[in-house]
Amino acid sequence: MAKELLKGNIAIAEAAVRAGVNAYFGYPITPQTELLEWMAVRMPELGRAFVQAESELGAINMVYGAACTGARVLSSSSSPGVSLMLEGISYIAGTEVPVVMVDVMRGGPGLGNIAPAQADYNQIVHGGGHGDYHPIVLAPANIQEAIDLTYSAFDLAEKYRSIVIILADGSLGQMMEPAELPPMKPVIMRQPEWATYGAEGRERRFLSSIYLDPPEEEEANFRFERRWQEIKANEVQFKEYFMEDAKYAVVAFGTSGRIALSAVRNARAKGIPVGLFRPVSLAPFPEKELAAMAEKMESLLVVEMNAGQMLDDVMNITARRTPINFYGRMGGVVPMPEEIEAEIEELTKGNISNETHPRDRWLAHMGKMN
Amino acid sequence: MQKEIIIAGFGGQGVLFSGQLLAYAAMDQDLHVTWIPSYGPEMRGGTANCTVVISDQEIGSPMVSRPSAVIAMNRPSLDKYESEVKDNGVLVVNKSMIDREINRSGIRVVLVPGNEIAEELGDRRMTNMVLIGALLANLDVLPISALEKALKEHLPERHHKLLPLNLEAIKRGAAYITETV
Structure with missing residues (x-):
């Protein structure tokens, strides 16, 4: 396919569309708004789900619910918006459902400004939400890389039942560069063996991040850590x-x-x-x-x-x-x-x-x- | 080869579009290119600028402090960028909007009455095309034909009736060729 001149935010959005994302939930915030805008046009046009939620809290919990059904789900935001989403992200991690998130970082702390920054490295890489969990975090440096990482992020998330976060910044979101978009994957509703998409004809499943019995919660935590060992062994990327x-x-x-x-x-x-x-x-x-x-x-x-x-x-x-x-x-x-x-x-x-x-x-x- | 170009002016002068046009032309020539706008909380009438980097290898920084060339479409842009142009670089100035002398030496200063030429052509919106024509005539980065091709292919369909005027504006600007002083 030929190269196109693409803006970072839009390139990421379209890469997710072509990866077969079933649903997008978000709330606008500069400098990532074009990503949401692109999804607002593309998702309904393709008969897929798009909701601009009432807030980032609403959006991340819609993401949580949709991901529980086995759907490919995306959300995106920028620093202050991501801070609002962290409770939901921790719940998603605790429930072991795959989700892809995009964080287009901006200047902070607080409301800060809309210029490019990388000050949320610790927040994203070292957790951010409560509890022991490890998101996979990928940091593109150019638009082709942003497309390629987003396109493969869903497979990665599903392989490990993990959160994958594309960590970009305002300049990558706003800049344009020639890049090649990948082919459109068929959009399918996956039915993984853990997902809750309606239990007719089979035994009921239950997804939650609640483990009231501490040894049971500890067992879940050991599972997260062992899975993280596997991710560390297999998924390192650098240039x-x-x-x-x-x-x-x-x-x-x-x-x-x-x-x-x-x-x-x-x-x-x-x-x-x-x-x-x-x-x-x-x-x-x-x-x-x-x-x-x-x-x-x-x-x-x-x-x-x-x-x-x-x-x-x-x-x-x-x-x-x-x-x-x-x-x-x-x-x-x-x-x-x-x-x-x-x-x-x-x-x-x-x-x-x-x-x-x-x-x-x-x-x-x-x-x-x- | 790498050239960095900053285009600056008031919002509404077509600053961002001219930069994108350069980027399309560079892409069509199989060159590497980045386009990045100033994206502060700006509005029409405020200042706007974009940086275009064109190179024959993978581009590092999309932002520069010493550009090879600057198009200053108004006085605030000239005041901001005049001193930043690299030695032996190019400074294209929209003379119609500037009420002062140019101080820099060691660069190629191209003074173009952009607004007047555009008005002569019958459409003031052509000013950016006049200046971009002058840029390419003085900076060894892309042939003017690449720009014309990009315009044909990437100007939104609804503006296609303006194509001949745009091409004429580029030609008029390209007639302004100067030497480094």
Whole structure:
């Protein structure tokens, strides 16, 4: 199929349509509204379910109910809206029903603004809702990747009876890029052996996140953890650029990952042996791959559009054996390639020590700048 | 090859559409391209801009601080972007909306009376096409023919009666060729 010039939000929506999504429930919020708008047109046109709920709370509970029937269900929102949905997400996780969510992150905390940010990494990757559960979190850096990840997200969710969250940000949602849409899959009503779609002629099933008997709840929690082990073993995704002969590496995901690519190219043009390691699955995180890569590097630079949330994970994974610098911009401010390039040059001076925390050094450094 | 272009002006001047047109033309030439708008809480009459990056390899940042070229459709856009154009870059200025001298040297400044030309053609909405024609005549990124093809293929059907006028506007703008000073 030929490439089309597609806006991120619309590309994600259409990828879900083509993956055979049966139902969409949502509530508008910038910068993801075009996703909902596209579904408002496409879903009724194709005879599928679309509801603009009265609020994010309504939407996520409609998602919950529809997912219990075995339907392929999608919802989408942006940071403050996702915060409202977290109770429902925890219930969905506790009930073990597959759901695909899209979070187009914006500046925060609070109402914040509508500019691109990555400050919900911890909220999404490390749970957010209550209880022990692990969503699968995928972070696209360009529109083709957003399409491909969304298209396969439903199979992934169903395979593990898990929540899959596509974690994007305002710039990916709003930008346009040529990309190829996949073929339309037939829309079918799946009838998995756990689903509650009407019990006529068979024994009644029951879906809930309630386990009043603690040992029974513990058993469910063990099941979640064992399943997570399986997901960690099978579903890691990441991309590397210029890593073959690299002595330094930038670690960045999503939009900051693609911006870092520009910086890495510019630094390469100056003869600096630097590469880029871009985690695509943030959960499961490419832990082994990052650890093995870091062993070979003189130092790392972690770049994020937040105050160093993934940085903490990178420090844990590398056990602080490799010197790390951090560079972050916050509140909807996007780092420019030149800023990252300057930080790469900083690495080559070879005077980074992990005796102080990278975040402390970054804060001191930004204090001088601002 | 990579070129970054910022198009800026008032909302309603066709800033976002001209950027999309460049993006379509680049895509049709099998180039990599990104288009990203400013998407703040803006409205007609407010400022609007978009950044288009065109490259022959996978594009990293879709946003830039030092663009290869800027189209400034009004005074606030000129004030904001004049200093940001890369050395040896191109600054296309809608002279009709600017009441001051251009200060930058070391770049190619293309002064085009965009509004007047569009009015001569009989439709003020053609200003963006005049300026985009001037851009491509001065920046080595896409042939004008690619832009014309993109316009034919991607202009909404209901506007197709305006095609000849758009093509004429591009041609008129492309006549403004200057040197780096």
